Amino acid sequence: MVSPTSKEIFIQGVTQDGKTFRPSDWAERLAGVMSSFRPGGARPGSHLSYSPWCIPTTLNGIKCVVVHRDLRDHEPMAWDFVVNFARDNNLQVAEACLVPDAPVLPPPAKP
Incomplete structure (x- = not known):
């Protein structure tokens, strides 16, 4: 699957x-x-924010969860959980690399 x-x-x-x-x-x-x-593992209050390895987002109007491979390297059972969640619910899975948005540059100065 992956x-x-x-x-x-x-x-x-x-x-x-x-x-x-x-x-x-x-x-x-x-x-x-x-x-x-x-x-670095769980810390007090870490439940109040998403893990950088598992991020919900919307792409092209479709709800998605982006799961980074580092999760598999750090905690294989957690990786298996999300992969099995997708399989058990018959969800589409795409392999890719999320490209960050380009920084917005100021307009060039007028001479």
Whole structure:
């Protein structure tokens, strides 16, 4: 299902037969469950923010969870949990690399 060389997987809120996955807040719930898995381990209050290894987002109008491979290297059981979540719910998974937005540059100065 996931190649060993991909840096990130995108679990998409669309089933293999094209139906929107419910409930509508599934991505936030899944990322919330994974919030304690982070670089340096869980710390007091870490449950109040998402792990940088498991981030909910919306891409092209579709709810997704971006899961970084570092999660697998740090905590294989947590990786297996998210991959099995996608498989058990028949969700589409894409392998990719999330490219950060380019910085906004100021307009050039007028001569």
